[in-house]
Amino acid sequence: MAGDARLASTPTPMPRRDTTSxxxxxxxxxxxxxxxxxREDCVRILQTWLKALSIAGEDRKAWLQGQVTNDLRDFEAGSHLDACVLTPTGQVVSAISLWALEDRFIALVPEGRFDATVERLDRMLILEDVVLEGIAGHRIISVQGPNASRALSQATELPRLSAGPGSGAMEPCLFLRHDATGSGGWTVICPEHQFTTLEEALATTAVCSEATFDVARLEAGIPRNAFDYDENTLVMELGPAFVEANVSFTKGCYTGQEVVHRIYSRGHVNRTWMGLRCEGAVSRGDRIRAAAREDAGKVTSVGWSPESGFIAGALLRREAAVPGSAVTVVSESGPVQARVEHFPLRGR
Incomplete structure (x- = not known):
């Protein structure tokens, strides 16, 4: 569909999972x-909090270059990159992952921001040959860990690059190289009728709970919609590691770029998403105090792992967002001391 392209089909509504952790x-x-x-082998998890969007049409690359924060100039078939869709004033509509196939792009979008993302992209279509289509009738399963490729190779021949269809019985599935935890892995978009076959092929791969997955992505410094960012968050507030991976400062114009470059030139934002190493359990929403200011921020995500202990993500005011500094989390059970660090937390 050229010119007045619209969302061609809408996925079957799924329960919101952005607030269940x-x-x-x-x-x-x-x-x-x-x-x-x-961390040592691999696990599988059904990612019900994500939806898949197909972006097709002859003009898709040039058009999308003007809509997202990262640079698509070298985005060819088999490629992967992460980016954000912004409002004109620089707030995050959604953080997305993109893969290029021969005939279209695939975007994984947080379920809670899917409609807003499609509406925002659709609004920028005028005469371009671009088709936005929700991928319905599929499930999204992720296999994460250092042995993810070996586990999936029991079911299919994996793409040589970062994206492509499977082989044999798995040909209808899309296999997307996707490190969602800091340990490497793949995400598979699998048709409903093929899902049982895929699960049988992965029968010996351990199942991972959403809680454990959330800990791993937090260690890796991957923010989650409705926890660590929302429609009021500026992309530059998500921290230097996230900005480096998701924002290009050398590409041409895109929606929201003026605000991003103004902040980049000024050198700071008023708050930043930072990691916390905590001496005890804390909760999402807990207030944070620092020597520099009483209202230093709040906890956005929490986790515990055998490797990192108690950790958290927090939006901290600039005065408190100092790596190595001490802050106090005001929890229901009493004050908890924590040390501020840049993401990622694992490997430091």
């Missing part, structure tokens, strides 16, 4: 076992 995460044997499997 535990508000307070405490040590458990289940998390410890799953975490070790993820």
């Amino acid at each position: 535990s508000k307070t995460l405490v040590p458990s044997e289940e998390i410890a076992v799953e975490y070790r499997a993820l």
Whole structure:
């Protein structure tokens, strides 16, 4: 469809999962076992909090270059990159992952921001040959960990690059190289009728809970919609590691670029998403105090792992967002001391 392209089909509505992760995460044997499997072998998890969007049409690359924060000039078939869709004033509509196939792009979008993302992109279509289409009738499963490729190779021949269809019985599936936890892995977009076959091929791969997955992505410094950012968050507030991976400062114009470059030139934002290493359990929404200011920020995500102990993500005011500095988290059970660090937390 050229010119007045619209969302060609809408995926079957799914329950919102952006608010189901535990508000307070405490040590458990289940998390410890799953975490070790993820970091040392591989695990599988059904990612019900994501939706897939197809972006097709002859003008898709040139048009999308003007809509996202990262640079698509070298985005050819088999490529992958992360980017954000912004409002004209620089707030994050959604953080997305993109893959290029021969005939279209695939975007994974947070379920809670899918409609807003499509509406924002659709609004910028005028005469371009671009088709936005929700991928319905599919499930999204991720296999994460250092042995993810070996596990999936039992079911299919994996793409040589970062994106492509499977082979044999898995040909209808899309296999997308996707490190969602800091340990490497793949995400598979699988038709409903093929899902049982895929699960059978992965029968010996441990299942991972959403809570454990959330810990791993937090260690890796990957923010999550409705937890760590929302429609009021500026992309530059998500921290230097995220900005480096998601924002290009050498590409041409895109929606929201003026605000991004103004902040980049000025050198700082008023708050930043930072990591916390905590001496005890804290909860999402807990207030944070610092020597520099009483209202230093709030906790956005929490986790516990055998490797990192108690950790958290927090939006901190500029005066408190100092790596190595101490802050106090005001939890329901009393004050908890924490050290501020840049993401990623793992490997430091």
